[in-house]
Amino acid sequence: PAATRQIDFLAFAPPGPAITVDDRETSSRVAERLHELGASITLERLEFGDYAIGDRILVERKTVQDFMNTLVERDLFGQIKAMAGAVPRPVLIIEGEEDLYEVRNIHPNAVRGTLAAITVDMGVTLMRTSDADDTAEMLYILAQREGSERGEHKVHPKKSYRSVREEQEYALASFPNIGMKSARLLLEHFGSLKAIIDAEAEELASVHGIGEKTAQGIWDLARRPYR
Template sequence: MRITADYRESESGLIELLENRGVLLDTIKIPYGDYIINDVITVERKTAKDFLISIIDGRLFNQISNLKKYCTNPILLIEGNPYKTDHKFDRMAIKGAIISAQTIWYVPVIFSRSKEDSRDILLMISRQIETCIDVVPLRGGYRPKRLKSKQLYILQGLPQVGPKLAKRLMKHFKSVSNVMNASVQTLTEVDGIGKVTAEKIRAVLDAEIS
């Protein structure tokens, strides 16, 4: 099990709980989301309180928008019950935000009861990825018909490459073949791709199946 955690999650206590379960865990600065599971699933974790605050300050849908743009398989994890907090908040506003995330942005929402429950959910996702990665299509049933759409679709299969980043890659390298042959250093010339992401892309392209 490999999980990458954003360094800002260090104070949550969840990282320590994962490490105690023997997870191979890296703590770095993640541009979008809080956890990346097995380089496939990106999880944005929010406590119930932070979820409500993010609705008020408008941060929530900006984050969800970025998750959809730059992450292949994003998930929103809400820790705690957003309907039962110290904040007086309109229930319909909460429900509306959750429905919008799932139906408008197509970002699944998962609820956990505690940090321990969140840990178990992340571990379960990791195990299911390893079990199903060879048999379950993670990008749904969509199959593009136009050449340009097919090219962008292929690139969005790379780690942390969403629609906008796929377009930048095509604009920079001119062809899918050039992207596949690009070095780590050359990949980082594209806006939005750091060294970590570039290394993950090359690792996927270069790894041999055992």
């Protein structure tokens, strides 16, 4: 019955801001609340993060307890760093009203250092929500804002304070199915955007971490006539 209910609310979701939900998150209250809000939900196994909004935002959701457990028992930094390398706008949501400093017996400065590394060093936006409903409503607003920006053709901010290197990375990452991680791999291998555009699909696919589908997509788009 629970599985049937999950399928039902996803199958008949009304149109709304588009959010891709990792298929391992469908049993959570977050997915159900997104449906109630009117989000257009797509189920997919995401390589990084729990929710994807367009091709620029990935959101990792952790409860306070899970965040602290991952910090102690699993590779929190590796997980967050991989997500941050995949998109221009990575987001970490820590859900729950518990005090981060009291959940586990960890020195407060270690927790502060972790938060500083995630936000400052990795460039991840950190958000706190009170519960699953609050998380869903935050995701819905993020999706609305991203859709509005896309509709106004604001692919990048008008004012840019990025280095040339970062501009090259963002330009390549704007290709379909190319995140920041793949963009950096390609730029490091070929040395310039022109070399990537001029490369054959087989050459692109030969780069470790770039699959044939991704390589063919770059090659096709670079040579497709503008109509």
